[in-house]
Amino acid sequence: xxxxxxDAIVVGTGISGGWAAKELTEKGLKTLVLDRGPMVKHGxxxxxxxxxxxxxxxxxPTQADIARWPKHTRPSFYGITQSTxxxxxxxxxxxxxETKPFDWFRGYHVGGRSLMWGRQSYRxxxxxxxxxxxxxxxxxxxxxxxxxxxWYDKVEHFIGVSGNADHLAQLPDGDFLPxxxxxxxxxxxxxxxxxxxxxxxxxGRTANLSAPLKHDQSPQRGTCQYRNLCMRGxxxxxxxxxxxxxxxxxxxxxxxxxxxxxxxxxxxxxNDKGKATGVRVLDAETGHQTEYFAxxxxxxxxxxxxxxxxxxxxxxxFPNGFGxxxxxxxxxxxxxxxxxxxxxxxxxxxxxxxxxRRPNGFYIPRYRNVGTDKQKYLRGFGFQGxxxxxxxxxxxxxxxxxxxxxxxxxAPGPWYVSMMGFGEMLxxxxxxxxxxxxxxxxxxxxxxxxxxxHQENELMMSKAIIEDAVEMLTAAGYRDVGxxxxxxxxxxxxxxxxxxxxxxDPKTSVLNGWNQMHACKNVYVTDxxxxxxxxxxxxxxxxxALTARAANxxxxxxxxxxx
Amino acid sequence: MxxxxxxxxxxxxxxxxxxxxxxxxxxxxxxxxxxxxxxxxFLNPAQYTLVGAVADIMIPRTDTPGAVDAGVPLFIDQMFFxxxxxxxxxxxxxxxxxxxxxxxxxxxxxxEAQRKALxxxxxxxxxxxxxxxxPAPAADFVMMSKKLTMMGFFLSQPGCTQxxxxxxxxxxxxxxxxxxxxxxGKAWAVExxxxx
Numbered sequence: 001x002x003x004x005x006x007d008a009i010v011v012g013t014g015i016s017g018g019w020a021a022k023e024l025t026e027k028g029l030k031t032l033v034l035d036r037g038p039m040v041k042h043g044x045x046x047x048x049x050x051x052x053x054x055x056x057x058x059x060x061p062t063q064a065d066i067a068r069w070p071k072h073t074r075p076s077f078y079g080i081t082q083s084t085x086x087x088x089x090x091x092x093x094x095x096x097x098e099t100k101p102f103d104w105f106r107g108y109h110v111g112g113r114s115l116m117w118g119r120q121s122y123r124x125x126x127x128x129x130x131x132x133x134x135x136x137x138x139x140x141x142x143x144x145x146x147x148x149x150x151w152y153d154k155v156e157h158f159i160g161v162s163g164n165a166d167h168l169a170q171l172p173d174g175d176f177l178p179x180x181x182x183x184x185x186x187x188x189x190x191x192x193x194x195x196x197x198x199x200x201x202x203x204g205r206t207a208n209l210s211a212p213l214k215h216d217q218s219p220q221r222g223t224c225q226y227r228n229l230c231m232r233g234x235x236x237x238x239x240x241x242x243x244x245x246x247x248x249x250x251x252x253x254x255x256x257x258x259x260x261x262x263x264x265x266x267x268x269x270x271n272d273k274g275k276a277t278g279v280r281v282l283d284a285e286t287g288h289q290t291e292y293f294a295x296x297x298x299x300x301x302x303x304x305x306x307x308x309x310x311x312x313x314x315x316x317x318f319p320n321g322f323g324x325x326x327x328x329x330x331x332x333x334x335x336x337x338x339x340x341x342x343x344x345x346x347x348x349x350x351x352x353x354x355x356x357r358r359p360n361g362f363y364i365p366r367y368r369n370v371g372t373d374k375q376k377y378l379r380g381f382g383f384q385g386x387x388x389x390x391x392x393x394x395x396x397x398x399x400x401x402x403x404x405x406x407x408x409x410x411a412p413g414p415w416y417v418s419m420m421g422f423g424e425m426l427x428x429x430x431x432x433x434x435x436x437x438x439x440x441x442x443x444x445x446x447x448x449x450x451x452x453x454h455q456e457n458e459l460m461m462s463k464a465i466i467e468d469a470v471e472m473l474t475a476a477g478y479r480d481v482g483x484x485x486x487x488x489x490x491x492x493x494x495x496x497x498x499x500x501x502x503x504x505d506p507k508t509s510v511l512n513g514w515n516q517m518h519a520c521k522n523v524y525v526t527d528x529x530x531x532x533x534x535x536x537x538x539x540x541x542x543x544x545a546l547t548a549r550a551a552n553x554x555x556x557x558x559x560x561x562x563x
Numbered sequence: 564m565x566x567x568x569x570x571x572x573x574x575x576x577x578x579x580x581x582x583x584x585x586x587x588x589x590x591x592x593x594x595x596x597x598x599x600x601x602x603x604x605f606l607n608p609a610q611y612t613l614v615g616a617v618a619d620i621m622i623p624r625t626d627t628p629g630a631v632d633a634g635v636p637l638f639i640d641q642m643f644f645x646x647x648x649x650x651x652x653x654x655x656x657x658x659x660x661x662x663x664x665x666x667x668x669x670x671x672x673x674x675e676a677q678r679k680a681l682x683x684x685x686x687x688x689x690x691x692x693x694x695x696x697x698p699a700p701a702a703d704f705v706m707m708s709k710k711l712t713m714m715g716f717f718l719s720q721p722g723c724t725q726x727x728x729x730x731x732x733x734x735x736x737x738x739x740x741x742x743x744x745x746x747x748g749k750a751w752a753v754e755x756x757x758x759x
Binding site for chain 1: 682687742744754756
């Protein structure tokens with residue numbers, strides 16, 4: 001037992017787990033960091049430097065790939081390419097059930113989805129933390145913006161976020177690296193939206209280094225090279241991932257022990273102590289079972305990964321899942337409305353272009369139900385988009401062949417602009433995931449069954465997203481304005497959250513205001529499952545800030561002897 | 564210390580006491596099993612020759628390399644061999660047979676001018692098909708071959724670097740500059756895909 005005993009255990013190495021590992025080890029805790037998948041060290045990005053012609057099959061999935069990833073190749077997702085498919089969990093070996101269709105896109109390796117994330121980094125605002133309480137939706141957040149603001153500062157400073165200070169109440173500014181430029185059509189759209197609607201279009205805030213970091217803690221991170229191949233992993237360290245950033249910091253402390261291929265399937269609860277004492281782990285390769293012990297446990301296995309482990313951890317104290325006195329564990333699934341928007345062609349600007357490939361777009365922050373605007377639905381949405389000049393694919397439908405076709409392709413095409421809505425989804429007890437004990441995966445572990453759907457508020461908002469996008473592009477004077485709507489289930493936004501929510505009352509929530517389990521104070525949950533509401537902003541930055549804050553709290557509580 | 568040295572140092576940092584095989588090893592094994600062929604595997608020799616002749620009409624060699632120089636026929640073969648469905652395979656082969664009959668005698672027995680005229684005529688016919696419908700098989704073959712030729716060519720090294728312009732590591736982003744200052748002023752090569 002002694003050799004398997006640590007001060008802290010962190011389950012998962014993604015966006016949240018990397019931060020937990022860094023903070024706990026830097027504060028001196030001997031920390032065991034577990035990941036269910038194989039090791040990916042910074043630099044182990046096998047396709048990162050490949051040119052288009054070095055990727056087989058035009059970088060498209062083969063029939064063999066589609067057979068291996070039947071869910072990950074759904075229309076709402078783009079990750080199964082020759083250059084990125086190795087980052088995604090095999091659907092055959094890792095099944096789940098869908099009472100209602102659910103898009104669950106996963107990366108089972110060290111770094112998790114921090115390697116493939118979209119990098120958009122936005123703070124929630126005071127309005128977002130207050131909305132549940134004011135409107136009587138779900139449960140009131142037990143914290144307010146001011147509680148998290150210093151932790152947002154800390155995270156942004158460390159990871160490096162490029163962005164502009166835009167002075168918007170609904171999207172607080174942060175500690176930014178220089179913003180990336182908008183192109184000429186984006187600037188045109190910006191000024192028209194401002195003039196006609198008083199709505200703001202800003203450059204996206206992204207965790208790519210537009211300039212060197214303002215600290216010297218991450219010498220392995222270089223500036224963005226504007227290749228826009230981030231999802232393959234960046235050998236320059238140009239964007240934030242656990243692999244390029246938090247895990248190397250944790251490693252340098254000498255306090256981290258990492259075990260890979262370690263599937264945590266259960267938390268161990270000690271009735272006498274009234275605490276969790278450790279975790280039970282299955283080796284993904286050998287099936288060998290091991291128990292590890294620690295004073296404090298951080299669950300950072302991702303929203304559904306954590307829910308799965310907690311639901312599977314039953315005992316006389318927790319017959320319905322670990323920490324589940326409220327009956328809310330696995331419930332209140334949220335994601336962001338995804339897949340609808342509009343595009344248009346833009347005349348003129350033929351003498352302007354750009355160079356480099358910007359790994360970022362524009363953002364139109366939420367303007368619905370903000371200030372004096374009042375809609376029949378609650379909350380709101382933002383748009384992410386970009387403008388550019390059309391590529392050679394435009395010539396397929398042109399009367400051009402041979403040398404003429406070749407010559408026409410040399411010239412940049414006309415300008416287009418395209419944007420997609422990301423809408424807030426309300427928490428609802430009716431959206432939930434359960435463990436199906438009759439259906440097990442190849443490790444013998446019960447799999448998850450999803451039962452979640454967009455409800456009335458989301459459906460109203462979905463319609464508004466399209467109407468607003470079309471209205472704005474039309475008012476800007478652009479032509480051939482058309483909406484799009486791809487087939488996207490809940491989960492398609494890959495912003496899943498809510499299954500172990502924070503709250504003030506143990507009867508209606510799983511975690512307290514420090515991400516600590518109401519029912520078991522030495523277990524912290526700091527991934528997306530902690531979220532009490534979703535906002536419409538990309539959530540990863542908030543998970544990082546919550547994790548850093550919780551880790552600080554855990555260390556203080558350990559010192560005080562409270563956990 | 565330069566970047567290469569840094570990366571090397573990073574990768575030898577001992578991360579943890581216990582480590583299984585890395586994802587890199589898994590990737591290498593998988594990549595080896597999926598390596599594309601170097602000879603045609605889907606098209607028979609006659610079909611392969613015909614596809615090459617059509618691709619050459621679509622994007623010929625000019626002062627820059629053409630589709631055949633860029634390996635487009637093998638690209639098309641490999642897409643059908645590995646990437647496309649059985650239905651797509653059948654559609655292409657059936658359409659090819661119809662195309663081969665459309666010129667009065669087999670396509671490869673036509674002279675250069677006749678070949679071009681036939682492809683041009685069927686291309687026009689395909690473009691005239693109402694949106695959302697599939698053109699008649701012979702025209703469908705021309706349109707599918709056009710898309711495949713463009714995809715194979717504009718993702719190839721000659722296509723990216725000699726017809727378009729390509730910067731593997733741009734190093735900077737300039738969002739709003741005069742066209743003449745954007746490299747050599749040609750369209751940037753981008754990664755994109757086309758549905759046949």
